Amino acid sequence: MKPLNKVLINNDTNLNPIWIMRQAGRYLPEFREIRKQNPDFINLCLNDNLASEITLQPLKRFDLDAAIIFSDILMLPYGLGQKVAFEKNFGPKLGELNLNEVIKIDEIDFVQKIHRIYKAIKKVSTSNILKEKNTIGFVGAPWTLLVYMINQQSPKKNLKKDFFKDEFLINRILLIIEKFLKIHIKNQIDYGANIIQIFDSWAGLLDEKDLPNYVYAPTLNLVNYVKSLKVPVICFPREIKNYKEFCNIVKPDAISIDYNVDPKKILDDIKIPVQGGLDPKILLTDYVNLKKEALKYLEIFKNHPYIFNLGHGILPDTNPEMVKNLIKIVKNY
Numbered sequence: 366m367k368p369l370n371k372v373l374i375n376n377d378t379n380l381n382p383i384w385i386m387r388q389a390g391r392y393l394p395e396f397r398e399i400r401k402q403n404p405d406f407i408n409l410c411l412n413d414n415l416a417s418e419i420t421l422q423p424l425k426r427f428d429l430d431a432a433i434i435f436s437d438i439l440m441l442p443y444g445l446g447q448k449v450a451f452e453k454n455f456g457p458k459l460g461e462l463n464l465n466e467v468i469k470i471d472e473i474d475f476v477q478k479i480h481r482i483y484k485a486i487k488k489v490s491t492s493n494i495l496k497e498k499n500t501i502g503f504v505g506a507p508w509t510l511l512v513y514m515i516n517q518q519s520p521k522k523n524l525k526k527d528f529f530k531d532e533f534l535i536n537r538i539l540l541i542i543e544k545f546l547k548i549h550i551k552n553q554i555d556y557g558a559n560i561i562q563i564f565d566s567w568a569g570l571l572d573e574k575d576l577p578n579y580v581y582a583p584t585l586n587l588v589n590y591v592k593s594l595k596v597p598v599i600c601f602p603r604e605i606k607n608y609k610e611f612c613n614i615v616k617p618d619a620i621s622i623d624y625n626v627d628p629k630k631i632l633d634d635i636k637i638p639v640q641g642g643l644d645p646k647i648l649l650t651d652y653v654n655l656k657k658e659a660l661k662y663l664e665i666f667k668n669h670p671y672i673f674n675l676g677h678g679i680l681p682d683t684n685p686e687m688v689k690n691l692i693k694i695v696k697n698y
C-alpha cells in the first residue's frame with residue numbers, strides 16, 4: 366500500500382508520510398532553469414514532457430512520499446475558454462468571463478484544451494520513482510475558482526466591490542464549474558492520480574452564513590464524487606474558522622490545515638486524518654527552530670493519523686537544504 370493510503374485508508378499513526386505544497390517550484394534552481402526558458406506558464410503546464418519532469422524534480426532530490434502534478438487550479442477556467450495569464454510579481458490575471466461563451470463549451474472542447482495535463486499525469490504516475498509513492502491530482506474548489514473567474518485576479522490584491530451582489534450569477538457559475546471539475550477529476554484519476562486534493566484557498570473570504578451554500582454544498586458534491594471513484598480525497602479549506610463543522614458536513618478522507626489554526630484544537634475537534642500546518646516561513650529560519658516547530662506538530666499528532674506538510678505553499682526563498690532537513694526530522698521521528 367502506498368504511504369499516504371496507509372494514513373488515509375488504514376488510519377496508520379506510526380508513519381508520518383511527507384509531501385510539500387508547491388514542492389515543484391521556484392525554490393528549486395532546476396525548476397527556475399526550465400521556467401526561464403518557458404515564460405508562458407500555461408504552455409508549460411500543457412507541455413507534458415516538461416510538466417512531468419518538473420513534477421519529478423523534487424522527488425529526485427528528496428525522500429518525499431508523493432508527487433503532486435505540476436499544473437494549476439486555473440487550468441479549469443483556461444479549459445472553459447477564459448483567458449488566463451500569470452504576470453511576474455503580480456500573479457494570475459484572467460480575462461473577462463463571458464458566460465454566453467462558457468455555456469457553449471462541452472466536455473470534448475474542454476478536454477481538448479487541457480488533455481496534455483493528463484498525458485503528464487500518465488508519465489509521472491508510471492515512472493519508476495513513483496512505484497511506491499502516491500501521485501496527487503488536484504483541483505481548486507468551486508468557490509475559489511469562482512473568485513478568480515469573477516474577480517479576474519487574486520482577491521488579496523483587490524476584491525471587486527459588487528462581488529457578492531449577483532447571487533443568481535454566482536450559483537449559475539458554481540454549477541458549471543462543478544460539472545467540469547468532475548470531468549477534470551475523473552480524467553486525472555483515469556490517467557494515474559491516486560489521491561485528489563481540493564484547494565479552497567479563499568474559503569476564508571466568506572461570512573459564516575454563506576459557507577453552506579458556497580463552500581460546503583459544492584465541495585461535498587465533489588468529495589462524494591471522488592469517493593465514488595474509490596480514491597481518497599483531501600480538503601484544504603484555507604482560513605475557515607470552523608474546521609470541525611467543515612469536516613462533519615463535507616467528510617473528506619483528510620483535512621489539510623493552514624498555519625493559523627491551533628493544531629491542539631484540531632486534535633481535540635477532528636477525528637479524521639490531518640495533514641499539514643507548519644508555517645512555510647519556518648523554513649526560512651534555522652535548523653534548531655525548524656526542528657522545534659516540526660517536532661511540535663509530530664508530538665501533537667503522534668497518536669493521530671497525520672501526513673506531514675506545510676500550512677500553505679513553500680516560499681520561493683526557501684533553501685532546498687532546509688527541505689532536506691525537514692524531511693530528515695520527520696523520517697527520523
Ligand code: CP3
Binds near residue numbers: 455
Ligand atoms: O504544489 C505543487 O507543487 C503543484 C503545483 C501547483 C501550482 N499551483 C503551481 C504554480 C498547485 C497545487 C497550485 C495550486 C494553486 N494555484 C492554488 C491553490 C493553493 C494556494 O496557493 O492557495 C492557487 C490559489 C493557485 C493560483 C495561482 N497560481 C496563483 C495565486 C499563482 C501566483 C502566485 C505564485 O505563487 O506565483 C499561481 C502561479 C503558480 N502556480 C506557480 C506555480 C509553480 C508560479 C508560476 C511561476 O513560476 O511564475
